[in-house]
Amino acid sequence: MQQDFDTSRRLPFLKMHGLGNDFVIVDSRGRDAIVTAELARAVGDRHRGVGFDQLAEIRSSDAADIDLDFWNSDGSRAGACGNATRCVGRLMLDETGKDEITIRTERGILIARRAGDEVSVNMGHPQRMWDEVPLSHPVDTDFLPLEGEPVAVGMGNPHAVFFVPDIKEVDVAGWGKRVEYDPLFPQRTNVEFAEVRSRDEIRMRVWERGTGITLACGSGACATVVAASVRGLTDKKVRMEVDGGWLTLDWREDGVWMTGPTQLVFQAEFDASFLERV
Numbered sequence: 001m002q003q004d005f006d007t008s009r010r011l012p013f014l015k016m017h018g019l020g021n022d023f024v025i026v027d028s029r030g031r032d033a034i035v036t037a038e039l040a041r042a043v044g045d046r047h048r049g050v051g052f053d054q055l056a057e058i059r060s061s062d063a064a065d066i067d068l069d070f071w072n073s074d075g076s077r078a079g080a081c082g083n084a085t086r087c088v089g090r091l092m093l094d095e096t097g098k099d100e101i102t103i104r105t106e107r108g109i110l111i112a113r114r115a116g117d118e119v120s121v122n123m124g125h126p127q128r129m130w131d132e133v134p135l136s137h138p139v140d141t142d143f144l145p146l147e148g149e150p151v152a153v154g155m156g157n158p159h160a161v162f163f164v165p166d167i168k169e170v171d172v173a174g175w176g177k178r179v180e181y182d183p184l185f186p187q188r189t190n191v192e193f194a195e196v197r198s199r200d201e202i203r204m205r206v207w208e209r210g211t212g213i214t215l216a217c218g219s220g221a222c223a224t225v226v227a228a229s230v231r232g233l234t235d236k237k238v239r240m241e242v243d244g245g246w247l248t249l250d251w252r253e254d255g256v257w258m259t260g261p262t263q264l265v266f267q268a269e270f271d272a273s274f275l276e277r278v
């Protein structure tokens, strides 16, 4: 593997999770970015590495408090990751002592705020045009021409949200994987299955592009409240139960706000021999 960093050095990282959506976080501020697709796959392997749903790399920014890049465990890039943004938001809020910080991701500058013990992030405005999601050709994004007629929503990454009468009956892995690779999605897609319990409560399960079933997905939760609201099934503010716990979503004038808990699990470092084997 081509590397532009010194493998004789160790590589410190943090393991964090938001509702069981788990992340390895590497802080590359003050040096060149070091994460490559190969490194992401090696670290993401739960046997050879440590495993994660996404790897997040913090970088110095000239436009916000930090820049943040996301990788899936198959080595692909994710344009957005709401739960990792909340986790890194927590780190930066604690580091700076501020109540609000800015994070530049591929989709633009996001704001993270303290919300009691939890962290809120404004995940920005949803993308509802077919070519923004993106889809492969013009269709009605409120009712995609697929079995189950999902809603297409971009949150900096693509999502297809299905409404189902009973979430327990859904084969999330089988159905999710089929939709992820449907030719309607030229960059593949994340897939959400949502059971609306009331106008302000949704139960959601997710199949993540490049990762598979996860216990939560922040951008997917944002996409789901947008989809439910567009279909007239819920209000714009909902509580959402995912496999890993509860999030609050609020689609406001300035974007979709997501609030929930974050957890630091451990701090460790990859040693030189691990990095040399990548």
Ligand SMILES: N[C@H](CCC[C@H](N)C(=O)O)C(=O)O
Residues within 6 Å of the ligand: 021, 053, 054, 072, 077, 078, 079, 080, 081, 082, 083, 084, 157, 158, 190, 208, 209, 210, 211, 216, 217, 218, 219, 220
């Ligand atoms: N877990 C993330 C989303 C990852 C999406 C990723 N699987 C993609 O390829 O877009 C979240 O909290 O928003």
